[in-house]
Amino acid sequence: MTEFFRHLGFSYGDLNAKGVDPSVVSVQLSFQAPAFFDDVLDFHVTCPRVGRTSFALEHTVMRDGTQLANIVIVYVNVDAAQAAARPLPAELADVLSGDVAAADQ
Numbered sequence: 584m585t586e587f588f589r590h591l592g593f594s595y596g597d598l599n600a601k602g603v604d605p606s607v608v609s610v611q612l613s614f615q616a617p618a619f620f621d622d623v624l625d626f627h628v629t630c631p632r633v634g635r636t637s638f639a640l641e642h643t644v645m646r647d648g649t650q651l652a653n654i655v656i657v658y659v660n661v662d663a664a665q666a667a668a669r670p671l672p673a674e675l676a677d678v679l680s681g682d683v684a685a686a687d688q
Contacts, residue, residue, distance in 0.1 A: 584605065584640060584656070584658065586628075587628045587630075587640060591678050591679075592678075593675070593678075598675070601672045601674065601675065602660075602662075602669065602672055603660055603671065603672060603675055604660065604661050604662070604663055605638075605658035605659070605660055605661075606658060606659055606660075606661045607656055607657070607658055608637070608657050608658065608659050609655075609656070609657040610654065610655070610656050610657075611654070611655045611656075612652065612653075612654050613652065613653050613654075614651065614652050615650050615651060615652060615653070616646075616649055616650070616651045617651070618644070618646060618651050618652075622646050623646070624644055624645065624646055624651070625644070625645040625646070626642050626643070626644055626645075627642070627643040627645065628640055628641065628642050628643075629641050630679045630680075631655075633671070633676055633679045633680050634671075635670050635671070636659055636660050636668040636669060636670055636671060637657060637658060637659045637660065637668070637671075638657075638658055638671065638676075638679050639655055639656065639657045639658070640655070640656050640658070641653070641654070641655050642654040642655075642656070
């Protein structure tokens with residue numbers, strides 16, 4: 584997640600400064616093939632869904648063109664002091680929504 588946001592132009596510190604503190608609430612993992620010690624793995628990450636307070640990241644794990652696994656992680660933006668969900672800042676939701684549009688093409 585951290586590297587995905589860095590790729591979009593936001594460091595984790597930037598996210599926190601904008602009021603974003605993503606917490607994992609759900610993980611779905613499916614394996615298609617094994618990985619082995621010293622394999623070089625590629626992760627392709629997209630954002631298939633953006634909600635008011637949450638978003639999902641889908642990770643496709645590949646080795647030499649073979650899909651090994653698919654991981655979908657759902658995050659909720661939280662206000663740690665209030666221990667409650669808080670809306671995603673519009674700037675971040677827009678960037679993530681742009682990735683949703685790109686992923687659908």
